[in-house]
Amino acid sequence: MPYASPMSTLYDRPAPRDRTREDIYQLIRGSQNLTRSTLVELTGLSSSTVGHAVAKLLADGRIAESQARAKGPGSGSGRPATILNAVSTGSPTGAIDFGHSHIRVALGDDMGNVVDEVTVRLNVDRMSGEGIELACEHLEQLRSAHGTGQLSSVVAGIPGPVDVVTGLVCSPTILSSWVGLAPARELAKRLGVPVLAENDALLGAYGELHRGAGRHHQDFVYVKASHGVGAGLVIKGQTYKGATGLAGEIGHTALAGRSELCRCGNRGCLEAVISMQSIREQIAHTHPHLDPSQISPATLDDPITARILNEAGRTLGKVLADLCNLLNPTALIIGGELGASGPALIDGVRASVNRFAQPATAAAIEVMPAALGRRAELVGALQLAGNLARP
Ligand SMILES: [Zn+2]
Numbered sequence: 001m002p003y004a005s006p007m008s009t010l011y012d013r014p015a016p017r018d019r020t021r022e023d024i025y026q027l028i029r030g031s032q033n034l035t036r037s038t039l040v041e042l043t044g045l046s047s048s049t050v051g052h053a054v055a056k057l058l059a060d061g062r063i064a065e066s067q068a069r070a071k072g073p074g075s076g077s078g079r080p081a082t083i084l085n086a087v088s089t090g091s092p093t094g095a096i097d098f099g100h101s102h103i104r105v106a107l108g109d110d111m112g113n114v115v116d117e118v119t120v121r122l123n124v125d126r127m128s129g130e131g132i133e134l135a136c137e138h139l140e141q142l143r144s145a146h147g148t149g150q151l152s153s154v155v156a157g158i159p160g161p162v163d164v165v166t167g168l169v170c171s172p173t174i175l176s177s178w179v180g181l182a183p184a185r186e187l188a189k190r191l192g193v194p195v196l197a198e199n200d201a202l203l204g205a206y207g208e209l210h211r212g213a214g215r216h217h218q219d220f221v222y223v224k225a226s227h228g229v230g231a232g233l234v235i236k237g238q239t240y241k242g243a244t245g246l247a248g249e250i251g252h253t254a255l256a257g258r259s260e261l262c263r264c265g266n267r268g269c270l271e272a273v274i275s276m277q278s279i280r281e282q283i284a285h286t287h288p289h290l291d292p293s294q295i296s297p298a299t300l301d302d303p304i305t306a307r308i309l310n311e312a313g314r315t316l317g318k319v320l321a322d323l324c325n326l327l328n329p330t331a332l333i334i335g336g337e338l339g340a341s342g343p344a345l346i347d348g349v350r351a352s353v354n355r356f357a358q359p360a361t362a363a364a365i366e367v368m369p370a371a372l373g374r375r376a377e378l379v380g381a382l383q384l385a386g387n388l389a390r391p
Contacts, residue, residue, distance in 0.1 A: 024045075035083055036054060066085070093382060094154040094155075096155075096187070098200070100159050127177065139154070201231055204372075204380055213368050219329045223332065231248035280295045324353060330366065
């Protein structure tokens, strides 16, 4: 059965000339109606370099050009600009986002657009086999409901580290029931199509890079902050995975003076202090009428919840400030359920970055919630599946 090794994806660095063309293609695909002159502005490349890349993409049938509509009366004369758009091949694609306690499944097209999606609750951490079966069932149901043919490619997000060489979930302390599993191989076996498995935070970063708050940033850190905490790094417009795919595991950074027991076996990890479970327990102390497992911070509007979220943001921001000193990004994009919880958490992150990062570094950084909200990982997975489905 086809198995797309994580080593053989578009993450591999193409030859410089091809890379420029791919960068330009991604810009065209991620936007609509770009002109050659806009591409020159966006990339900083010469007009001849952009022109050569566009000509090759047109010749390959990957993009098409058309005349922009004439503007309204009084908008001036002159020929309307030629606009460029990516060409769809019509191939259906699939995306799966395994959270710690949910699975999101989407059917999409090769442009990365969502056609339909469904979310199911499951303790994914402890039920890897059931999770894989359930995800495949739902993807098949979506495909059947929409009468689409065979999927061209599927990308799955895993809430733990995936080794880029072996494709195996590899940290015995983070996602124990998945260890030794090759999720891509297992999914490909059941679905009969090529599958790529990636760390979920990396896919969230990819989603925000192409469709969300990262579109205007070349260097940023995306943080998925939900039941676990992980980061996806984008450096010079490319996702960065590290030597073996484990970059960004910030959730297990040890915090000074903290003793909370973490699921990894250590004490005082960032994730143990600010995970959704921890936040819910803190809120439940002051909201005894609420079922702790059902607490959704985004729906609560009271000063105590805001204080708890702000404090969590400050704790997260302290770890991110160190990362900012190291990487000098222009944005911190906070995703996951905590990222979607409202301004109190984001304000807390901002306060710590201002306090602990070097002043010039902090001044260059925007702190914001993920534009795609809790769907960043799913959207990123579908965007990547669309890329894999295309020539
Ligand atoms: Zn830990």
